[in-house]
Amino acid sequence: MQAWMIWVMVAAGLGVAELVATTLDLALLGIAALSAAGLAALGLPVGIQFLGFCISAVLLMALVRPVVRRHMVNTPPVRSGVARLVGKEAVTLTDVARNSGRVRIGGEEWTARPYDSDLVIPKDTTVEIFAIDGATALVYPREEPLLREDLWQP
Numbered sequence: 001m002q003a004w005m006i007w008v009m010v011a012a013g014l015g016v017a018e019l020v021a022t023t024l025d026l027a028l029l030g031i032a033a034l035s036a037a038g039l040a041a042l043g044l045p046v047g048i049q050f051l052g053f054c055i056s057a058v059l060l061m062a063l064v065r066p067v068v069r070r071h072m073v074n075t076p077p078v079r080s081g082v083a084r085l086v087g088k089e090a091v092t093l094t095d096v097a098r099n100s101g102r103v104r105i106g107g108e109e110w111t112a113r114p115y116d117s118d119l120v121i122p123k124d125t126t127v128e129i130f131a132i133d134g135a136t137a138l139v140y141p142r143e144e145p146l147l148r149e150d151l152w153q154p
Contacts, residue, residue, distance in 0.1 A: 003049060007049065011031070014026045014029050028065060035056040089142070090110070110136070112139050114140065119140075127142065128140055
């Protein structure tokens with residue numbers, strides 16, 4: 001049996017083992033075995049083939065593995081359920097005070113109370129959702145413009 005066939009079988013075995021283990025390490029070693037198979041196909045001696053396998057394995061582990069691991073591990077967080085509502089905008093349907101209030105969040109009506117318990121938010125005010133407590137949205141009004149009509153008197 002020719003040497004390049006042995007290296008291809010080693011690469012295939014490492015590929016199958018990678019499918020079971022899913023660690024990425026065995027796949028990189030399989031690629032290194034394929035590089036050694038290429039050297040064997042060129043007719044180079046076994047020592048050079050093994051050296052090529054070792055060098056390519058070290059390079060793949062040192063250069064490729066950290067990049068792939070970083071992309072596999074650092075996936076962006078996905079907020080789901082009521083956590084996705086935090087930071088969204090809503091409109092008050094009633095006056096929102098410590099004990100009562102309703103807001104419309106993206107077409108749904110929610111009970112609400114102000115994040116600052118001493119605050120009373122008037123009807124038709126645009127608010128931001130700071131948190132969700134059970135089925136109640138804790139809201140706070142968006143910033144007022146610098147010049148309000150009731151304060152502006154020429």
